[in-house]
Amino acid sequence: MPMIRECIVTTLNEEGKVHIAPLGLIAEEGGWIIAPFRPSATLDNLGVTPYAVANFTDDVLVFAGCLVGRKDWPTRPSTHVPGAVLEGTLAHAELAVGHVEEDEQRPRFHCRVVHEASHAPFKGFNRAQNAVIEAAILASRVHMLPREKIERELGYLQIAVEKTAGPREHEAWRLLVEKIEDHYKHAPPSG
């Protein structure tokens, strides 16, 4: 299996408005594959503006925020392709779509790297950040995964949050747990 990097992808719609979404980019020689499930704004945008910016950030509040509908994160224009760089990102890559593998569920946009830049040092691994990313993936799949699996995995991930989180990780965790709990409040009882 190829390596996947979880990052914040920005794309532009036909009016030039920035769209922000957490996506797992698949590594390939000289570039990245963006693989959005249908339907998705990222997918629509790549159809009209075949460029994207991959923002490599350790700010997990952006990941959690996007999942709860908070997408108004500050950006600045990218320099080598039409697009937007997330303020505060550690590094970013500006991408141009080369070819597209069409698929009914999940097309794959093969992108080459046009420009890369680093903005701040990587400060080392943090278990709470990893836990938040895992919880964000669970939160984005509440409709597909069994409730028992989600609650068991959250229980395990919570240990790392309690032991190693800073304020942004705590806040991100809270948003995600609230979103998942809210989903089950409104879902019919299982079994």
Ligand SMILES: Cc1cc2nc3c(=O)[nH]c(=O)nc-3n(C[C@H](O)[C@H](O)[C@H](O)COP(=O)(O)O)c2cc1C
């Ligand atoms: C860490 C992480 C990785 C994700 N990777 C993908 C992905 O590769 N493809 C995808 O369609 N959605 C992925 N998602 C879910 C999207 O962020 C979510 O569906 C988002 O709303 C994309 O749709 P949009 O482009 O309409 O905003 C991921 C979510 C998280 C938290």
